[in-house]
Amino acid sequence: MAFSYDALIVGSGPAGCAAAFDLARNGKRVLLLDKRLFPRPKACACGLTRKTLAALRYSVDPVVERVCDEIVLQRATSGTVADKSQEIRVKAKTPIAAMAVREKFDAYCLEQTLKAGAKGGSAEWMKIDNILTLDEQPDHVALTVATNDGPQTFTAPVLIGADGSNGQTRRLSTQSKLLTGEEPQWYMRGFALEAMVPYTSLPVPLPEGDGPQDLVFDFAPLADGYGWLFPKGDHINIGVGAFAPDNDPINAKLKTVTRALLAEYTRTKLGVELPAEVTGQYLGMGGHRYAPRGRVLLVGDAAGLVDPLTGEGIHSALVSGQAAAAAILGAPYAMAEGYAHHLRPLQEVLAFSDRASRSFYREPARGFKVMRWPLLRNLVLKTYADGVGKTKLLATLARWAS
Ligand SMILES: Cc1cc2nc3c(=O)[nH]c(=O)nc-3n(C[C@H](O)[C@H](O)[C@H](O)COP(=O)(O)OP(=O)(O)OC[C@H]3O[C@@H](n4cnc5c(N)ncnc54)[C@H](O)[C@@H]3O)c2cc1C
Known part of the structure; x- marks a missing residue:
């Protein structure tokens, strides 16, 4: 079957752009869609932690304000x-x-992404009104969207759902239909x-x-x-x-x-x-329990990957977008399994945050007191700023508990 593109990406925020950037840079033809024209406002405090800056493929100095x-x-x-x-x-x-302002940050990232094409790859961008149908078949995905020029259908071997917390792809993908018909249970x-x-x-x-x-x-x-x-x-x-x-x-x-x-x-x-x-x-949130399936890979907020302790989500959006791209770029796994593999380290940290969040917010006074303990406080702050792998987290907690 001749596909319109190598990958379709719904949503051009940090997650969609991160996926598109890596794919276009590595020879894939990508169509990036969004229902808003950029620059567009987006509710977000746009605190870019050290780990977020490290995950970006380019410097965002031109839009950093402080x-x-x-x-x-x-x-x-x-x-x-x-x-x-x-x-x-x-x-x-x-x-x-x-510190940046999201409207400017996102427009800058989209601009970098649309220039990223190399080795025959390219990222094209298109404004849509919404998704009309998402048809997931064993060997491809067909996406029909409403546009100013009427409905248009695109096909690709894979679709990345990067359309945020209220996006349509999560609800339309096999992932949710099999479970509840609406939102998947983990979300x-x-x-x-x-x-x-x-x-x-x-x-x-x-x-x-x-x-x-x-x-x-x-x-x-x-x-x-x-x-x-x-x-x-x-x-x-x-x-x-x-x-x-x-x-x-x-x-x-x-x-x-x-x-x-x-x-x-x-x-x-x-x-x-x-x-x-x-x-x-x-x-x-809840994405530490998300298990990718089929040909629709959810990333960023669409996959529930916001950190439930801190509310930080741009880092997860970048890392998950890049993980989806890595899976598509030919890891020795099937697409969904490859994505699951690349996503796991992030999910392990988010699972830790999920437990920490339940404990901290259940009794904030106690949680706050515990934060005075230097080891724990430094661990949480280090995780916030730089990210810490599961092994280090567990080792530190074991030391703290002993
Ligand atoms: C008030 C607030 C403050 C926050 N502060 C921070 C912070 O300081 N630091 C931090 O790291 N995180 C913060 N977050 C979280 C962060 O904003 C998100 O985690 C992050 O934006 C997720 O990126 P994303 O690409 O997955 O989704 P989004 O950034 O939401 O992008 C989704 C894109 O998809 C498009 N879209 C949606 N539906 C469709 C559709 N049907 N068809 C086509 N396109 C569609 C949207 O227009 C949008 O451009 C904050 C969130 C909020 C609400």
Whole structure:
């Protein structure tokens, strides 16, 4: 059968671009689709940890607005001043994370991806309205999409579902049809809301400890997640999110993340009213239990790969996109098995985060106390900044428990 492309990729965020970049660079013809024109806004604090920067195939310096070398964990906030007895500070010798704005970051990554073609490979991009049908056959996938010019059908040996936490591919793929007809059972959601407050609108400079070089994670505003302050070039990104994973069908935890909560938190923390524009989105979780099957490989948020302890998802999006590309590029496995193999190290770390998250958020006061233990605190922070393999995690925990 003559295919339209070597791979179809739905979604051009970090996960889709990471997959497309590696495939195009290694001789594959890829069609990358998105329902939004780029640059497009995306709810995300866009903290790029060291491990995220290391996973990227190119420098993103042109869109980095700030670097942060200190993490501040807080639990009790009164007015704009955090209770210092409820604060843990960790200053690193090298920056922990770079700060960008997602709209610019994603547009930059897409631009790099569309230039990545080599060895006869190429990445093309197309705007679609939505997916009409996804037909997964034993030897190929046929995708019919609605576009401005009417329906169009493309075929390829494989489709990568990179369409995020609310995407269609997860629900349309065999993966979910076999299980529930809707979302697959392993899939869970977090939810977060954020706003951008210009530095110029602050009544006083940022209080000590929430300075423009700090990453603030504040466990005061809600029980199953945290509030954050992430400093950008000309504004501060403030948000609240529930990250603790939950199979609760009525999503009670997620419903605690409201505009009113963010408004209250912004007033308490920065002494200003919440800006009119607030954006929010679900985060895909539970993906440590995702078992790839067939010819639709899910990556990033579509595969539920957000870290349930920290809410970080760009690193997983990149690593899973690259893992899917590696499987397609001819590891000695069938496609899904190859992807499962390449994805496993990330899933092992996320499984650890899942357990840690349940324990931490069940009793945040206790969790916070435990974070004062240097070994554990350093392990969590090192995992956040650099990522740590399962063997090291287990060895450290064993040492800690003995
Ligand atoms: C408020 C908030 C703050 C966050 N802060 C951070 C942070 O600081 N650091 C971090 O690492 N992570 C953060 N995350 C998580 C991070 O945003 C996600 O994990 C990451 O964007 C996942 O990348 P992705 O490529 O899988 O999906 P996305 O970035 O969501 O990209 C999916 C793409 O698919 C497109 N799409 C969707 N449906 C369709 C369709 N039917 N057809 C075609 N295209 C479609 C969308 O337009 C989008 O471009 C945050 C999330 C939220 C909600």
